[in-house]
Amino acid sequence: MHIDLNRQSRSSLPQQISDTLEQRIASGLLPPGSRLPSVRGLALSLKVSQVTVSKAYAALAARGLIHCSHGKGCYVAAGESGQETAGDWQDRYDDYLPRAQLWHNFKDSAVAYPFHLAAIHSSLLPLREIGSTMASLVLEQPEVMAAYGNFQGDHELREVMAGHLLRRSIRVQPEELMMTSGAQQGIDLVARTFVGPGDTVYLEAPSYTGAIDVFAGRGAEMVFVPMDRDGMRVDLLTRLCDRRPPKLIYTIPSYQNPSGVTMSLSRRQRLLELARSYRCLIVEDDPFSDLYFQSPPPPAIKSMDAAGHVIYIKSFSKVLAPGCRMACVAADGNILSRLIAAKSSSDLGSPLLTQRAMLPFISGKYDAYAGKLRRQLSQRLEKATALLERHAPPGVSWITPQGGLSLWLELPASVNINRLQKLAEEKGLSFLPGDVCYAGGIPSRHIRLCYSQMTEQEQEQGMLLFLGLLQAYLQEEAAAPSGIALKL
Known part of the structure; x- marks a missing residue:
């Protein structure tokens, strides 16, 4: 079993081991009855002492998450067994998933x-209209299915997206946008490109489960910043950053998931100032800003960003067609170039068919819809x-x-x-x-x-x-x- 350990972390090694195993148990990656590695085996694998592993297992047992018995080993609670099954080798096969709540x-x-x-x-949802466009494309332009999409996304769609964002005070050129298969892929690309083991990532408390999974998978040190009715407590974040400089700050400022809180304009401005002072990135995840009920939320942080500190991710999946998986990412300069390079090795470009199918609706009917x-x-x-x-x-x-x-x-x-x-x-x-x-x-x-x-x-x-x-x-x-x- 592989567990990323950060020996410079403020969390002790037993705590890191027990936290990772607890997350695996909670997300179903270690189902009830799974046999854990022996204390000696895990200690050798992780290059730690057997005492360290024993402390981690004892903490899990104290919380009722595992059962250990002499001569039989340690098992995830509710399903202890002393006999090996055909699937036991899979439980001991290394993976690199410290947490996976989203799929669960x-x-x-x-x-x-x-x-x-x-x-x-x-x-x-406008499924019939988008489906009708897709059917017409398949019948009348079947060659679309034979073409790889541009790594950065269909240029005509990016032109439409640039106009869409301009109406929301975000001034970008089509060349500064990249299409992704939903916001989740955008978050994953940012993490794979810019976050590594031990890097400090700040998030709102609570935060989006899918983002937490991604940052955990990169071995990041996640720090959760409390919120109030005006969003993330930037005053607390500032004090935290003085002790632990950020590599990245992840936020959902408009109708935050899961809390529904909207960050005030002044806090958005202060968050951007903080990113400038620490020369770090802000990932502004925006799936919901078009779904306001009285008045629009404050302007996006990206609309105030003159120095390229904000990676803005605008999802259209939830509001149009979740099965089509579409979002656009706005970033500047070399930051965007590196994200495009990461995407090219990830999927060779988002499907051209779905991009072309959604283009007419976004360009002509989206705002009224x-x-x-x-x-x-x-x-x-x-x-x-x-x-x-x-x-x-x-x-x-x-x-x-x-x-x-x-x-x-x-x-x-x-x-x-x-x-x-x-x-x-x-x-x-x-x-x-x-x-x-x-x-x-x-x-x-x-x-x-x-x-x-x-x-x-x-x-x-x-x-x-x-x-x-x-x-x-x-x-x-x-x-x-x-x-x-x-x-x-």
């Missing part, structure tokens, strides 16, 4: 009420918050976002969110637990509920079912003797 969160998409998934219901979509999503948010106000148990709180797709709920401290999640799944419900939006096993009392990925009728049914379940959970918990597991 998508496994529950078949539930009746998938509140965990930040997506828009298909009935609200976005306005209609905002009204539809605003109505759904109003219904969701009305249900919360009427039926949420005491102690449940939330901040109503001004845009985006999700609600971030804080539950009473007494709620065991893992247990609640299992009870919800039994009822055909799913939600995103807040602890996956941090790294290193940071506990959270929050959950994310998306209000846009079902029909309005399904949304209401699912919300009432969930709130009823939560109410029953709290009542049973209050009545149950200490230490008795709940059965709802």
Whole structure:
């Protein structure tokens, strides 16, 4: 088993080992019953002492994540076995995935009420129009399928994207844009190009699960900066940077995922000033800024960037056609050149067919469509918050976002969110637990509920079912003797 250890980190080696294994267990990479390497074997593999590994295993056992017995070894909890199975060799086959929460969160998409998934219901998306364009291309210009796309992206589409961003006060030339297969690929390319083991990456607390996975995979030292109603606490970030200079700052300033918070204009300006002073990069992830319900969010940080410190990633996947996977990346100078080089070795260019299929809609119909979509999503948010106000148990709180797709709920401290999640799944419900939006096993009392990925009728049914379940959970918990597991 491979684990990247940073011997200059402030975290001890046993802590780094136990944190990595805990993340593997939580994300399903080490399923229940998996046999862990022996203490001696892992110590040799990682070039550490057996005492170091023993301390890591003891910490995991104390948290109930693994069971160890003399002569049998250590196993992930709930499924201990003393006999080797045909798949045991796979558990001991090295990989380089310290954490992988994103794929695990998508496994529950078949539930009746998938509140965990930040997506828009298909009935609200322009799928028929985009599909019709794609069908016409296949029939009338089949040669498009025989061509590799430009590594940087189709030039005509980049021209349209430059105009789209200009209307949002971001002044870029088509040559300063790169098309990617969704924002996730853009984040991954940035990390693979500029982040290495031990580099300090600052993120909002909480942050997007997919970005955390990517930075963890690069061996980054992730530092989570608390937020308030105006976004990331830049004053705290500044003090942290004095002690640990940043290599990169990752932010979702508009309708942040998962919290829904929007960063104020003054904080955006101060964040850019900080990046200038430390000569570091800001990755500005922008999937939701077009989904505002009253007034647009403050200007993008990229619109104020004159020295090339901001890599701006604008996703169109969620708002148009998730299956087409499309985003554009805006960056300057040599930063963009290196990202294009990374992309060329990653996929030889995004598919030309999907770029050409989405081009007519983005160039001619997008703004009117976005306005209609905002009204539809605003109505759904109003219904969701009305249900919360009427039926949420005491102690449940939330901040109503001004845009985006999700609600971030804080539950009473007494709620065991893992247990609640299992009870919800039994009822055909799913939600995103807040602890996956941090790294290193940071506990959270929050959950994310998306209000846009079902029909309005399904949304209401699912919300009432969930709130009823939560109410029953709290009542049973209050009545149950200490230490008795709940059965709802």
